[in-house]
């Protein structure tokens with residue numbers, strides 16, 4: 001007896017069923033979006049706040065992106081180090097960060113750590129916490145990428161006379177970058193989206209501004225739709241750029 | 254080539270890849286072929302001769318000088334010699350030209366344009382002039398091995414070490430690569446070659462070394478070793494591989 005999903009009729013019908021379900025969901029989504037009675041006029045005088053929040057999200061994410069990449073590079077070096085304590089410390093850090101919610105980290109980082117250090121700079125705290133969070137994920141991507149380069153590449157590099165440093169610089173890292181590009185870009189997009197949680201410490205970034213505009217104006221969807229689109233404008237180019245890079249590197253593995 | 258092995262051993266965990274090898278190769282030998290069953294120790298011996306690993310015991314003398322055991326000395330030794338493995342020699346993110354030119358620039362201190370033209374000349378010599386801008390994934394296995402050979406000889410190595418350079422290739426590609434190796438032999442390049450191509454070893458080598466279970470069973474000029482082997486293991490091995 002053939003398996004249910006292997007029967008010819010089921011095999012033919014299944015994809016169409018999926019298309020149908022997706023179509024229905026999508027239509028429903030569009031219907032709600034298009035028929036909603038938007039209160040655009042209520043947003044009126046608050047557009048400036050939204051734009052300022054968006055600008056802060058962009059700036060904050062850009063800095064956190066650089067900072068987290070740098071920090072992730074250090075963590076990766078730690079994880080691949082020959083020194084056992086360096087390995088343990090980086091490993092511990094990665095596990096703790098990945099094992100706890102960002103929201104909890106933001107609160108501990110801002111209310112406990114920053115307080116204890118006598119720091120009161122919400123923007124600075126936000127950027128550091130977000131970078132520290134994203135770095136743990138990035139370093140896992142980096143480490144897995146480096147470890148995925150076959151041993152034969154290191155041996156070939158050694159055979160042509162490269163030093164260990166040259167081997168990393170000209171052989172391992174370039175190949176790793178090509179491999180980890182999609183996952184890294186995905187993590188960068190996550191970082192942009194995750195920055196929205198910083199509203200809890202009162203940082204006036206995009207989401208925080210949108211919440212405030214809504215509570216002043218009761219504009220509802222008229223604020224939240226631009227909010228969603230504002231994030232898409234930042235994340236979609238990242239995804240398009242990755243695809244282009246992947247295409248370019250197709251032959252170069 | 255003037256090579257002497259004194260009491261060379263190499264152990265990997267439980268397995269003794271080479272034990273107490275003694276061998277003396279005279280100046281008149283330009284091409285040395287290592288043959289014998291898989292696991293016999295050919296690759297291990299090549300790695301030691303190429304400075305990719307150091308022996309656990311013993312000394313290797315090349316040209317009357319002990320092969321260094323410190324990292325700096327090994328690096329210099331690797332830079333002076335060429336190496337081609339069975340497969341996966343090339344850097345997949347670089348085109349053929351860059352694969353050849355990059356070590357010239359970064360290791361041998363050549364300028365970019367000089368390195369490029371040396372690379373082009375080396376590729377053309379092996380019939381790869383038209384493929385210089387292709388990436389390894391766009392080349393056949395035979396072409397990849399020829400690029401690897403072009404890269405290995407472009408820096409004018411003292412010794413060229415080849416570890417079964419055709420074992421991963423089909424017969425047609427095998428002969429196109431062996432053609433290139435034969436040409437290098439004719440040009441006087443000093444070569445140590447591990448191979449399963451008995452006919453080729455016989456044709457190009459000045460001396461054959463038969464390695465089995467980490468020891469040299471027999472060594473001598475090709476005619477003697479192939480026509481009148483004395484060692485039982487060698488007789489059996491040759492009987493098996495030459496039967497078809």
Ligand SMILES: Nc1ncnc2c1ncn2[C@@H]1O[C@H](COP(=O)(O)OP(=O)(O)O)[C@@H](O)[C@H]1O
Nearest residue numbers: 265268269270290291292293294295296297298
């Ligand atoms: N890196 C290694 N780790 C463990 N064992 C190895 C390693 N390299 C070689 N050996 C062992 O050493 C012996 C000799 O291997 P090798 O030099 O590769 O022989 P050949 O090239 O003649 O086939 C084999 O038993 C092999 O399993």
Ligand SMILES: [Mg+2]
Nearest residue numbers: 295296297417
């Ligand atoms: Mg071998």
